[in-house]
Amino acid sequence: MASVSISHLPLKVRIAVFFLSTLMNISRRRNGTLNRRLFDFFDLKAPPTPNPIDGVMSSDVTVDSSRNLWFRLFTPTISTSSTSLLPVVVYFHGGAFSFLSASSPPYEAVCRQLSRSIPSVVVSANYRLCPEHRFPSQYDDGFDVLKFLDLNGDALPDIADLSRCFLAGDSAGANLAHHVAVRVCQEELQRVKVIGLVSIQPFFGGVDRTESEIRLDGAPITSVGNTDWMWEFFLPDGSDRDHEAVNVTGPNGVNISAMNFPDTIIFVGALDPLLDRQRKYYDWLKKSGKKAEIIEYPNTIHAFYFFPELPQSSQQIYRVRDFVNQRLSQMK
Numbered sequence: 412m413a414s415v416s417i418s419h420l421p422l423k424v425r426i427a428v429f430f431l432s433t434l435m436n437i438s439r440r441r442n443g444t445l446n447r448r449l450f451d452f453f454d455l456k457a458p459p460t461p462n463p464i465d466g467v468m469s470s471d472v473t474v475d476s477s478r479n480l481w482f483r484l485f486t487p488t489i490s491t492s493s494t495s496l497l498p499v500v501v502y503f504h505g506g507a508f509s510f511l512s513a514s515s516p517p518y519e520a521v522c523r524q525l526s527r528s529i530p531s532v533v534v535s536a537n538y539r540l541c542p543e544h545r546f547p548s549q550y551d552d553g554f555d556v557l558k559f560l561d562l563n564g565d566a567l568p569d570i571a572d573l574s575r576c577f578l579a580g581d582s583a584g585a586n587l588a589h590h591v592a593v594r595v596c597q598e599e600l601q602r603v604k605v606i607g608l609v610s611i612q613p614f615f616g617g618v619d620r621t622e623s624e625i626r627l628d629g630a631p632i633t634s635v636g637n638t639d640w641m642w643e644f645f646l647p648d649g650s651d652r653d654h655e656a657v658n659v660t661g662p663n664g665v666n667i668s669a670m671n672f673p674d675t676i677i678f679v680g681a682l683d684p685l686l687d688r689q690r691k692y693y694d695w696l697k698k699s700g701k702k703a704e705i706i707e708y709p710n711t712i713h714a715f716y717f718f719p720e721l722p723q724s725s726q727q728i729y730r731v732r733d734f735v736n737q738r739l740s741q742m743k
């Protein structure tokens with residue numbers, strides 16, 4: 412296995428990354444099930460905060476209790492005095508489609524920051540997880556959250572403007588956001604208009620190994636051994652990684668050329684084995700005639716945004732804020 416140096420990172424970050432990788436590893440069983448009790452013991456869920464923290468309040472909204480589909484809603488209190496409406500950011504958390512939730516502390520923090528900094532109303536979707544629920548459950552849940560918003564706009568505060576929605580996600584959540592964006596193009600929604608996609612270190616794959624997967628295979632979290640396991644228990648039996656959900660830029664992927672696909676900003680880290688696939692996604696969006704930009708951070712690992720002590724974490728939030736505001740001004 413190649414070795415990837417992360418010695419430039421603060422000790423605390425290195426310990427946390429090691430812990431997270433190990434926890435994911437030991438929670439997975441060889442027979443394809445997950446030891447959720449073990450993982451959830453360490454994933455201390457954060458409750459919603461009806462009393463604002465850092466100028467943002469949050470609450471949980473049920474979409475469909477029969478499949479435990481809900482979202483955490485973040486509303487900034489700071490700008491509710493202004494008369495202008497706020498954009499809505501629908502966020503999909505990462506975790507290989509298998510781990511974490513909208514109430515996991517790193518996502519509480521990320522969504523709260525997005526809500527405050529942009530400012531925006533953030534809808535953080537809690538979708539079903541695999542391997543208990545495989546493809547396409549996650550995509551169905553993601554799109555159903557948008558359909559719910561389309562029909563139940565009053566579930567959001569009055570300042571939320573559904574005609575200016577953004578989809579956002581990290582890792583598997585960015586894969587999910589891509590597929591939800593495609594569905595939005597295919598099925599007309601009434602009130603919800605998606606005008607941008609924020610794709611943070613999207614989790615894509617394919618049968619062939621890329622150069623960065625080979626070169627960076629010792630990197631935490633997204634090493635090839637981990638990602639192979641994740642895809643195997645996400646995809647339907649008998650599929651390989653050139654499935655349209657995984658190799659979106661391959662021949663099985665949906666051709667978006669003729670679609671009104673939203674403008675996209677992609678964030679990548681140079682120490683993420685997924686780097687080449689993410690760059691390819693960018694090239695493919697451009698080739699498909701879409702507006703896209705890619706922000707590449709040197710010396711940066713997968714899931715860097717879990718760590719506020721890393722400078723890229725706040726740089727990224729500000730870059731997202733600029734992207735959103737740029738799109739908003741183009742809509743005027």
Ligand SMILES: *[C@@H]1O[C@H](CO)[C@@H](O)[C@H](O)[C@H]1NC(C)=O
Binds near residue numbers: 437441
């Ligand atoms: C966990 O890590 C060990 C050592 O790297 C590896 O041999 C094993 O296959 C991993 N387990 C799973 C379920 O991926």
Ligand SMILES: *[C@@H]1O[C@H](CO)[C@@H](O)[C@H](O)[C@H]1NC(C)=O
Binds near residue numbers: 442
């Ligand atoms: C997988 O292994 C676990 C632990 O050994 C066991 O409890 C579970 O029933 C097994 N599940 C399947 C589907 O084989």
Ligand SMILES: *[C@@H]1O[C@H](CO)[C@@H](O)[C@H](O)[C@H]1NC(C)=O
Binds near residue numbers: 653688
């Ligand atoms: C995607 O699929 C195509 C066709 O099977 C293959 O040539 C390509 O290498 C795949 N991409 C990746 C990144 O594996």
Ligand SMILES: *[C@@H]1O[C@H](CO)[C@@H](O)[C@H](O)[C@H]1NC(C)=O
Binds near residue numbers: 666667668669
């Ligand atoms: C995608 O569709 C466009 C027309 O909408 C077509 O011109 C293009 O060749 C297609 N691309 C691929 C790779 O099939």
